[in-house]
Amino acid sequence: MASPLQVQQVRQALLRDYAGLIYDDDLRGYDARGREQRFLSRALTAAAVRMVTGCDYETAGRAVIDGERDQGIDGVAVSESSQDVWLVQAKWSDDGKGKLDTNAVHKLIAGFRLIEQRNFDRFNDRLGDPIAARVNAALGDARLKITLVIAVMGPGVLSDEVTAARDDVCNDFNGALGPVLGYRVVHAADFHKQLRDDLAPEPVNVTARMTHWIKRDVPFEAWQGTVAASDIAWWYAVYESRRRRCSPSRRTSGTSTTAPWPRT
Incomplete structure (x- = not known):
């Protein structure tokens, strides 16, 4: 679990680095704390996208689709080669104890199934062109790799129920196709390391x-x-x-x- 100081450092970096880069018009109806908490969760999604893809801040910010009709997916990213797809679900926590619960992982899996079936119209407008077009191209590529990214501001230890749900969907999807669907967990220590790496000369x-x-x-x-x-x-x-x-x-x-x- 991250220390309070590490959480505060990551928090400040997220608020600074992604200000103006992530859609937040729908957060105006919340009070200051509610708006900040939701923005931090979106910024954590963007940070996870940048971590797994190596893209810049602006590209990571555009990958965030969290909000109404996100279908359980907070961020969608596609590699430049259009063969790797990352679907991100992120959970921010002020105390560094964030975790993914069973309900959230089932929503992520349901969203993945909609992506698999190319039901892009079920998502909000932030999963529009060019992201949807690139996802569609990736789905038609025989080299396709899809990664479910679980990003938490916490220790990154998954419960037995979450692990079982994740393994079930991977085994089911990969049964006939081979190792196409995988997963990755990024947690508080990873985000703090990313911050330190960003500050290194x-x-x-x-x-x-x-x-x-x-x-x-x-x-x-x-x-x-x-x-x-x-x-x-x-x-x-x-x-x-x-x-x-x-x-x-x-x-x-x-x-x-x-x-x-x-x-x-």
């Missing part, structure tokens, strides 16, 4: 020009040689300043920087 890659170099193969592959002190000073001047300025952006994905060598 981007790695710096440099190209070293060495003289009198030799290659060694044991105990591991390595090169040994002489690098000019002026080159090392240049690395520091260029990349140390960039590292100090580096901060995660919720709008764009990271980019690498390529700089020319200094003139000699």
